[in-house]
Amino acid sequence: MSDADLNAAANVGTAPVEKAPPSATATRIKTWLEYAGYAGFILVILVLPFFFDEFTLNRFAKYLVYGMLGVAIALSWGYAGILNLGQGLFFGAGAYMIAMSLKLESRTSLAQGSDTPVPDFMLWNAEPGAPTELCCINPASFLWLPFQATWFGVLMGIVLPVVIAGIVGLTIFKKRVSGVYISIITLALVLLVRLVVIDAQPVTNGFNGLTDLAYLTVFGFEFDPYLKETYYLVAILLSLVLVGARLLVSTRAGLILQAIRDDQNRVRYLGFDVPVYQTVFFAISAAIAGLAGMLYVIVAEFASPTFMDLAFSITMVVWAAVGGRASLLGACIGAILINTIEASVSETQSLVQAWQVFIGLLFVGVVLFLPRGLAGLSSDIVDFVLRLFNRRRPAEPRPAGEAMRPPVAAE
Secondary structure, rough: OOHHHHHHHHHHOOOOOOOOOHHHHHHHHHHHHHHHHHHHHHHHHHHHEEEEEHHHHHHHHHHHHHHHHHHHHHHHHHHOOOOOOOOHHHHHHHHEEEEEEHOOOHHHHOOOOOOOOOOOHHHHHHOOOOOOOOOOOOOOOHHHHHHHHHHHHHHEEEEEEHHHHHHHHHHHHHHOOOOHHHHHHHHHHHHHHHHHHHHHHHHHHHHHOOOOOOOOEEOOOOEEOOOOHHHHHHHHHHHHHHHHHHHOOOOHHHHHHHHHHOOOOHHHHHHOOHHHHHHHHHHHHHHHHHHHHHHHHHHHHEOOHHHHHHOOOOOOOHHHHOOOOOOOHHHHHHHHHHHHHHHHHHHOOOHOOOOHHHHHHHHHHHHHHOOOOOHHHHHHHHHHHHHHHHHHHHOOOHHHHHHOOOOOOOO
């Protein structure tokens, strides 16, 4: 199937607009401006350590993690048309996986009187006379055994979200579930998993989450949350995710995905396996969210069931809507911008309680007046400037042969 057919599928159902197509020059300019936007953003986040102290860099590292979540939302919602209200599930899964390994490496786990590290909360919740070995403290404590290896926790931080997303995706997309029903299913799923995590107090420490974690150690180097190296770890991984996702949506598979977003039946008629494409990109979005969860644990030093709160998952959607859900960079910047503003607002006690109201009003305002977010607004401004430039530019001379042709008579 040709790319022209895919473009036709992506544009099916749209009303014809009497508008001249952009010139090749205008298209090149917009493309270069987009590349410049990505390069400028990456440059900015890489030079921040030269201007701020370690404490401020730690806060910025958390904002960059939220920016990575914005990329995950834009990939699933903006490009795949899948409004996932359970993205906190994948974020929390990645966070808990690496937190389990870091918990076993902490000093408190190594000082419980056992030959192997044991989380302190397990012994607090154990029955009197229970064994102190990790395998046998309670019926589910053996699940922690593989996490004694840090590489296993890092690996599972990506694998578990992908597996969950793959199972959920194949189940709902094979049955052609779409629209608001996907949002309802993912919302119910994240709430269910959150309840399970809280109820499994002897294994997960319930409401308290996993705290008192060790630093991530790679080849003998400890990533202290307040070191510049830790900030660069987050910044570089965000840059790779951002560029990788942008390249992915530019591929043939990305074009097919956007066509599916606009009209599934047309793409299905063209012979493509729609559920497979949806599931693959849904899983990639989950992997990005899982990576973000692991990075958040590294810079914040805890994992909590609040990561799977309904409000947190909905807030992610607001980030993408404000930045522009159809733009990976826009959603990323929107997430960083909103969290930066929230941190500033939280320093004013009178505004703390009103923040959620502000978020709700902001979302409504964006939907009504900026449906394409800040990225769409910037695109409109560029288009306006290019139109002004084209009007003032003298008309391009016609080829000599074309000037000598007689006019074609109307039929």
